[in-house]
Amino acid sequence: MKKNLSKQKVIHAASSLFFQKGFHGTSVRDIAQKAKVNVSSVSYYFNGKQGLLEYAVTKYYEEYLKTIEATLEAAENWSAIDRLNELIFTIIQYKQSKLQLTCFIQRELTLDSVFVREMVITYLAKENFHIRTAFYNVLAGKKLPGDEKDYLLMQLKGMLITPYILHNEWKDRVIGDYSHEVFVNKYVKTIQNWLKFIVEN
Amino acid sequence: MKKNLSKQKVIHAASSLFFQKGFHGTSVRDIAQKAKVNVSSVSYYFNGKQGLLEYAVTKYYEEYLKTIEATLEAAENWSAIDRLNELIFTIIQYKQSKLQLTCFIQRELTLDSVFVREMVITYLAKENFHIRTAFYNVLAGKKLPGDEKDYLLMQLKGMLITPYILHNEWKDRVIGDYSHEVFVNKYVKTIQNWLKFIVEN
DNA sequence: TTCCTGTCGAACAAAAGTTGCAGGATTTCC
DNA sequence: GGAAATCCTGCAACTTTTGTTCGACAGGAA
Incomplete structure (x- = not known):
């Protein structure tokens, strides 16, 4: 068999x-x-090389979204900030668990092709919706001028992908399974510190 | 002629x-x-396709480093924080002025090839040195546990490349020459706000 | 047996990067 | 001002590489 x-x-x-x-x-x-x-x-x-790409990327994002949505559902009644923190943790953890695919897909998405546009519509739009919603809920009480919210959201999204673009500079730190876990915890904490500052100011 | x-x-x-x-x-x-x-x-x-790549990337980074070093020299006697702020502004401004090349090179650098390794040694090491030095000078007075400085540095470097990776999501905002300028100012301010928080906490 | 799934090697057509050469244009030098 | 050298362009061809497909064959399942 x-x-x-x-x-x-x-x-x-x-x-x-x-x-x-x-x-x-x-x-x-x-x-x-x-x-x-x-x-x-x-x-x-x-069904060919292109099919292999589509298979891998689709599988990656299907599971990614499922994981994200499960997290949000489980944290439905939490405070906005706790929900967002949990979401950040889930995202970084998932990406770290599929490090190579994450880096590869992240890179491929910066191209401009029919396939990329399809992925954007099918998956990235949803991802973006979840992150934006969770983030704006946290910011709900604050009065921020004009498009400043957008810039902060961009900053947050940037933090969620940075380790997978600057990967070359950081790979020395992440070798065994254990250090993956350490990295996730420390890096998530770094983001959450930033978030705390945003909320309190 | x-x-x-x-x-x-x-x-x-x-x-x-x-x-x-x-x-x-x-x-x-x-x-x-x-x-x-x-x-x-x-x-x-x-001298072939590879030569074209090397020509473009080399020219880009030669000018990039020259710009950075000129900025640092001009700001030699400034306070550490002013120097870093000026450096951030210069970097974002340069990258924005060569938007397509920036995005392309950023993507290509996530690959693993002989050429990339050469570029890392020749140029990125220097870039990294300047940013790290300027950043650590700002953090000089602060007592931070262990590798937390590294994570903050990573966060900063991430912010300097984020717009050129999430470019697809942000291109709608940056169309004319004028909006390029607006973007630089607003985005730099966003980073500087983060920096201010880091220093004061 | 018969059928189905998986594996393998060979082969094909298309695409890619490069090169050689001839002719035209431009510059240089006397 | 004209000849000679140099530079640039265009076309065609060649070699390799690439993605895909075909038919043959093995082995387990029905």
Whole structure:
């Protein structure tokens, strides 16, 4: 019963290579070689290279949104600030748990293609809605001039992706499973400190 | 006297296409077509596609570092916090002035290649040194536990690149030359507010 | 057996980066 | 001012690489 063993191997190899060399910088032969399967396996399982990309990204975001929404639901009756803090923790934790995919997808989303636009509509719009809603709820009591809220939201969203863009400079700090956990806790605390300042001023 | 007119056209077209589709996602024929020059011009002027990349990135960072260092020199006798604020302003202003190249290079630097490693050693190490030095000087008086300084530095560096990664979400705000200026001022102020909080707490 | 799933190698067409060469334009030098 | 050298452009061709597909074959399930 070696069910779909090759499929898993392809996904694993592709994640690693896409992360390292980018989507266009990786050939299906690279992937097949790294996964130790035949070249045609990629087309067989995923309907080609593009299909492999769509499969990986879709799976990533489906789970991502599910995790986020579960968190928000569980914290439904919490205070606005607690809810947001919990959301931040969940997001960083999820991203850290799929580090390579996170970095890769984050990079790919800065491109301008049909596929990216589809992902933006299908998933990023929802993600953005959840973060914005939670953040604005926290800011609800405060009087802020004009578009200042937008700039603060941008700052927050920036903090949620920074570790996965400056990853090269920080990878030395995150090696074992344990240090992943440490990083999540410390970094989330850093963001939450910023948040506290925003609310209290 | 149409000196190197084609060369300029190639650079311009390449910047735009690399920004939009990435380096590996853009072919020399794409570039030649957009620039309305012959395919062989790319090899003629830049020694191939890779040479074009190196030319553009090198030029970008040479000027970037020169700008940064000129700012720091001019602000030599200022207070630490004023110096850092001025540095932040200079950086954001420069990045905004070459928006497409900034976004493109930022993305390309998240890859793992020989070229990227060279750029990190040659330029990013210097950039990092200037930012870190200026930031740590501001924090000099404060007692902060362990690696908290590092996390704050990361937060700062994140803010300096966020607009050029979340660019897709923010491009609506930045259209004319005037709005570029407005954006720089407002966004720099947002960062400086954060900085003020860090220093005073 | 028969059927279905998975694997493999070979092959193909398209795309990519590069190069050589010829002709035209421009500059340089006498 | 004219000849010579240099620079630039355009076309075509070549080599490699890339993504995909096809048919053959093995092995377990029905």
